[in-house]
Amino acid sequence: MPMNLRDLRYLQALAEEQHFGRAARICNVSQPTLSVQIKKMEVDLGVELVERSGRTVILTDVGQNILALAKDALASIDHIYSTAETARDPYSGQLQLGSIPTISPYLIPQAIRQSKAMFPRLKLGFLEDITERLNEALLQGTLDVAILATEPEDPRLEVINLYREPFSVILPKEHPLNETEDLDVEDLTLNELILLPEGHCFRDQAVDLCQFAQPSALHEVNVSSMETIISLVAAGQGISLIPSMALGGRWNAGDDVCVRTLNHPNAYRQINLTFRKSTPKRQLLDSLADVILDSLPEEMCAV
Amino acid sequence: MPMNLRDLRYLQALAEEQHFGRAARICNVSQPTLSVQIKKMEVDLGVELVERSGRTVILTDVGQNILALAKDALASIDHIYSTAETARDPYSGQLQLGSIPTISPYLIPQAIRQSKAMFPRLKLGFLEDITERLNEALLQGTLDVAILATEPEDPRLEVINLYREPFSVILPKEHPLNETEDLDVEDLTLNELILLPEGHCFRDQAVDLCQFAQPSALHEVNVSSMETIISLVAAGQGISLIPSMALGGRWNAGDDVCVRTLNHPNAYRQINLTFRKSTPKRQLLDSLADVILDSLPEEMCAV
DNA sequence: TGAGCATGATAGATAATGCCTATGAACTTG
DNA sequence: CAAGTTCATAGGCATTATCTATCATGCTCA
Structure with missing residues (x-):
């Protein structure tokens, strides 16, 4: 027995x-x-x-x-x-998709809508969380694929590159920096900058980019979405870096915020699909990547 | 069904x-x-x-x-x-042990003899290979534990530190460097040095230590054991770095080679036990580490 | 303290599952 | 084309998991 x-x-x-x-x-x-x-x-x-x-x-x-x-x-x-x-049908079955909070609101709705149209037999699940936990879920098998802005560290994971998303600086309408011609990383001062809390990869990337002497001295704001940060900037509470897609259409909108581009070659993040090397859904994921790229706004450049 | x-x-x-x-x-x-x-x-x-x-x-x-x-x-x-x-008996069952070629001859015989005495109900298996393949075997489950000189990269692996093993320089009896007081890394010239071929971690560590401008220009000798290298040095074919334990008792032996210590703080390697974090044999491995340390020659300092 | 209830263990009957031998069908080879 | 391989199929048998019914234990609360 x-x-x-x-x-x-x-x-x-x-x-x-x-x-x-x-x-x-x-x-x-x-x-x-x-x-x-x-x-x-x-x-x-x-x-x-x-x-x-x-x-x-x-x-x-x-x-x-x-x-x-x-x-x-x-x-x-x-x-x-x-x-x-x-194997019976590469475009059927379950697919659990994850994404981080600084991407999902601006990409997932369209992506899911398009996917449903392209893969009608696919049952698509969705989970939003921070990078670390999404990576764990991938390894554990809870998740099939995640849209992330960081390269995986674990050798069992692999990526398909999607696109580069530039970083934008947003400022209150009345901010002195609106007068300067070229906006540099050095112009972003530590005590003015509003960033997402620890755990968000976009925060780490922004801190990396600015190379602050004492990043721990950053003014902590316990907000959980880019939208809140934009509101805070609009209310004159400080300035911020945001991923371009978080702007929606507001490139030079008549809002209370000004959007400026940053004069730095590394002011972007590479968005990609992360998944287990051993996944049997590779074919579906390649198609998913195409679908996502199709649903991108013009400003993003696929890489 | x-x-x-x-x-x-x-x-x-x-x-x-x-x-x-x-x-x-x-x-x-x-x-x-x-x-x-x-x-x-x-x-x-x-x-x-x-x-x-x-x-x-x-x-x-x-x-x-x-x-x-x-x-x-x-x-x-x-x-x-x-x-x-x-769980029934932590010191019974199978244990597959691996080790790299620059360690096994000098450590494994005693270690196995002592283990058999200390753990009579244990069935001990042994495999010698280079680090890369031992790591693969660990992850695959073929191996339970390996004695290595490198930290694991995979997050599923964990280590127990064993000891630090200093590097020694060996020279032919008649070599000019025997006259110099303190032997420095810079004294080891690229075209004199005999090292193990690619794939051996000791080679990488030696190359790292010496910081050659063009490590690819190293004289390639296709030998597979430290013993052969010692013979080559004895025959006046060049000089070499070797891990101290490979000397056996020959610290100042009447051989054809001279053994010198190297004047460099990093002229050592950290030997440890590597195993899966998820192993159920943790208790046995802790005891095995003790047994191995007990079987060490005096010159090695446990860390 | 003792009746009642909840929980897990045990027993015996039944159904499902896997296994074997015997045999058949397809294909290869001389 | 006949013989030999090799895998599939069929029917009977043995094992194993499962069910219902019932027992044993221990906790709860009057």
């Missing part, structure tokens, strides 16, 4: 529910069935997987370790089914 | 043998059994896994992809059993 994938699912459910009856219901089997199978695993492996002492069912240390491996195995199995589905 | 771990093993055997009958024999089942189960997988997944056309059985593209995932799943299952065994 060797171990079985079903048993691993039972173990996973039991760990989540901490309750034999509920776990069994989730697995659509009776409680004795689940109890017997767990017991069988314990005999087979020669270790105790769950502590039945007291009211709550808890996994033992070994149980925890084995559960982690069980999840790996089950993830591989899920990938097998997903691979098969993708 | 959901997929089964046994089915995955059948698929693996079939891919290896490219023959239903032989694959079945390896799996200890009859040929029809294997045929039926493969067929069932194909129906379940809705894709063709093997091409039966002609004399040879070949996996389809999808089959190849799915096989790779199947191997991942099976590896996780193996790890589950290994984890259970390790």
Whole structure:
């Protein structure tokens, strides 16, 4: 009586529910069935997987370790089914797409609309989060692809380049810098600059670009969207760097903010699709890249 | 009829043998059994896994992809059993140990002898190769631990520091440099130096240390062991850098070579144990590190 | 303290699944 | 074209998972 994938699912459910009856219901089997199978695993492996002492069912240390491996195995199995589905029709199945907050509002709506038109059989899921957590989700398999502005560090990940997005400086209407001809990085002073909080890759890139002596002395503003920052600038609270697409159409709008370009060769970020090298959806992702590039505004230059 | 771990093993055997009958024999089942189960997988997944056309059985593209995932799943299952065994007795089971050529001859024999004494229930396997392939084997799960002189790049790997091993310069008996008081890095000239070929981390570290303007102009010698290099130096063919342990007892031996220390703060390498963060054998590895340190010659300083 | 309830373990019957032997079909080869 | 390989199919058998019913344990609260 060797171990079985079903048993691993039972173990996973039991760990989540901490309750034999509920776990069994989730697995659509009776409680004795689940109890017997767990017991069988314990005999087979020669270790105790769950502590039945007291009211709550808890996994033992070994149980925890084995559960982690069980999840790996089950993830591989899920990938097998997903691979098969993708092979039957590369443009069908599930695709979980992630994106960072400084990209999603300006790119995702159109991209999703276009994708639905181009890939009608595809079930598209979406998740917004910061780069670090999106990378984790990619590696874990929760996500199939993410739109990011940084190169992946993990060797299991790969990219398709999409486009370069220039950085723009935004200033209040009445700001003295509006008089200067060419706007330089040195003109952006540390105590005027409003940036997104830690964790956002755009903040790191802006700080990198400006090469502040004491970046830790930056005025902290706890905002979570570029839109809020634009409002703050419009209200005369400071100046900011923003990715060009966050401007929407406001290139020289009659708003309360002025938009200026920055005189620096590295004042841009490279946007790309990041995904697992081992993904079976490579063909779909190539097409997705095309679709995204098609939905770009004129100002962005594909690279 | 959901997929089964046994089915995955059948698929693996079939891919290896490219023959239903032989694959079945390896799996200890009859040929029809294997045929039926493969067929069932194909129906379940809705894709063709093997091409039966002609004399040879070949996996389809999808089959190849799915096989790779199947191997991942099976590896996780193996790890589950290994984890259970390790939990029953941390000092039992299998341990696959790897090491690079510039370490193994001087460390492994004693280390293995001591380990066998300290962990009598442990089945110890050994593999010598260059760093790159050992790292791959670690990630793939073929290897449990490797003794390396470089920090791992992959985030899934972790280290236990063992000791610092100084570099020594070896010179022929009659070499002019034997007259100089303090031996400096600059004294080692590019056209005299004999190093191991590309791929050996010790070569890279030696080149790094010397900071040659044109490292590509190095005189190439296709030797595969430090011992050969020592012989070449003894024969007056050049000079070399070697890790101290490669000297054995020959610190100031009556050989044909002179051993000198190098006047440079970075003239050493950090030796450590590298292993998967997720290993269940952490406790054993900590003990193994102690055993290895105990078996070191006096000159090495544990760090 | 003891009845009642919740929870997991056990037992025996039943259904599903995988396996084997025997045999058939297709293709290769001499 | 006949013989030999090789894989697929069929039908019976054995194993295994599952179910319902029931028991054992321990907690809760009057």
